[in-house]
Amino acid sequence: MLTDAVTTLSGVGEKRAEGLAELGITTIYDLLYYFPFRYDDLKVKAIDEIADQEKVTLKGVVVAAPIVTRFGPRKTRLNVKIQIEHTVVLVTFFNQPWLQDKFEMGDEAAVYGKWDALRHTLTGMKVLATQNSEHPSFTGIYPVNKHVRQSWLVELVKQAYDRDGQNLPEMIPDDIRAKYKLLPEQAIVAGMHFPQTPEQASAARRSAVFREFFLFQLQLQALRQQTDATSNGLMIPYDNQALKALIATLPFELTRAQKKVVNEICADMKAPTHMNRLLQGDVGSGKTIVAAIVMYAAVTARYQAALMVPTEVLAEQHxxxxxxxxxxxxxxxxxxxxxxxxxxxxxxxxxxxxxxIDFIIGTHALIQKAVNYHSLGLVVIDEQHRFGVNQRKILQEKGLKPDLLSMTATPIPRTLAITAYGEMDVSIIDELPAGRQPITTTWIRKNQFRQALDTIKTQLGLGGQAFAITPLIAESEKVDLQNAEQLFADLQGELGPQVSVALLHGQMKAEEKDTIMRAFSDGEIQVLVSTTVVEVGVDVPNATVMLIMDADRFGLAQLHQLRGRVGRGHQAAYCILVADPKNEQGVERMTIMTETNDGFVLAEKDLELRGSGEIFGDRQSGLPSFKLGDPVGDFNSLAVAQQVASQIFAQDPTLAQPEHKMIQRYLNSIRQKNGSLD
Known part of the structure; x- marks a missing residue:
């Protein structure tokens, strides 16, 4: 059975089972769906066709007995000579002494390795075939560890496939498979593990990627349905006239985008289903006023509203x-x-x-056990990616299953929104309020640092304040970067005793950090040298300069977040990137920062250049780690998978139709494994 442990296969003892478990393989099913991450083309080439340092397969007759030489602890060299037509080639394998038994004088052998054209030798990587074995022309390369060797893993997969390959359940309904020309499960597994050609491997990967995205989207759709069905969402009959009266008192007019998202959120609040909405807006787009309006909407319906933010300073500002x-x-x-x-x-x-109390604003103190609410109807979470899933859940469970509005200033491209927030509705504020000063961004090399100092001095002279950001807080032997402590000392020396310069970093105690941020916010500190702890939205309207050292070490989205800390008042603001990029990609990233202030444009570019994992970093972001699919490169497949999964639940919410039986079984197994679908 597919659920059998891998120890039911021959050759898998306790030690090997532990090695497989480290790779996430504990069952036959895990093994069959543990796919190669790339393939080597092992077609035999003639010697005169091979380029220097090319990886290639050579096939010839063994003309000298293999010799193993030991030259250090656990270090060996195996030499064997094979004759290819009229040429004798020396093949050397390092630290693989067990291959000695593969070669017999007079036998034919196929070996794969790197060709040295000058010496006419091959550094062997693996033996592909000997006299009595078949030579594959195309083979997969798997992620392995010190306990699991490639060759043994391939043999194990073959054993599992021969035993259970015909028992693989069809996860994708027949009509969908036919419509999108997808392979059946057995053909996917066979094509991924044992392709005969690159074309066969490509066809199998296309179907396998769709399958992976499809199963993920099914989980999101089930989670959304579960939330709607079990939460008995509140109907919040807010007073529309009271909202209009509040909006009329504002000293500015709401932007078109702000009006649109207020209407979307209020419609959700009035509906009987549970609201789970993400408000996405660039730095300075006016998310806070939107939150204030919808929180007031809850209060007009006699409900309480809570706003949870990541830092005390930010809570005080709100x-x-x-x-x-x-x-x-x-x-x-x-x-x-x-x-x-x-x-x-x-x-x-x-x-x-x-x-x-109608409104409560606070940090994670809002979710402590002693805090009880009379009628909590709306929860707003600012910078939601800073809170773990459990923290968000606890606050929701404090009230009458309140509606949830999460806010983020991290622009998320549509490409990633489908994966990260598939179970949420998304509202986007895609324009800045009128009169918002654009931030002038310049990129300079380190040898031009004097220009940055001149800008800072000028702005301080005009009464402004400055941030100076660096990626490290102490000396590092591994990474030669400007560090916060050195930058702090340098700026103190350059700006003189009449300028108040302070240092802030993540290793300080929370109280110490809050004290410094308050002093900077109140204008008592003129220059704040900091690591990226200031990325979280602290509002210092008087700050007009953002200096970022070693800017090429940050992602575009993070640079944009940091840049958004300035330009919050009426004065012109400046962002200075100091970097000596080592490659063209680094130059491209610095250049685009100087060309646009649009966070969504930058997020798309960051995604294109660095990938989703680098943008969001930790697991708290909720982004899945796909084994095979790439949300960017395989976006079309991801979008179709989301559409198909959504249609299935729209047409058959309980998955009662016969063609959805396997889907229901799959989702039940996920629930049992995780305790829930979260």
């Missing part, structure tokens, strides 16, 4: 802004953070439980 915004409105707003005094905390907890 509290100050919202308190000013709702002056004269019947809204009771409170702030709850780790720094809240015991007396105030006790009063706030009482007010939340009684319903006296």
């Amino acid at each position: 509290y100050a802004k919202l308190t000013a915004l709702f002056q004269g409105f019947p809204v009771n707003i409170a702030l709850l953070t780790g720094s809240t005094s015991t007396k105030d905390r006790r009063s706030i907890l009482t007010g939340l439980e009684s319903g006296e």
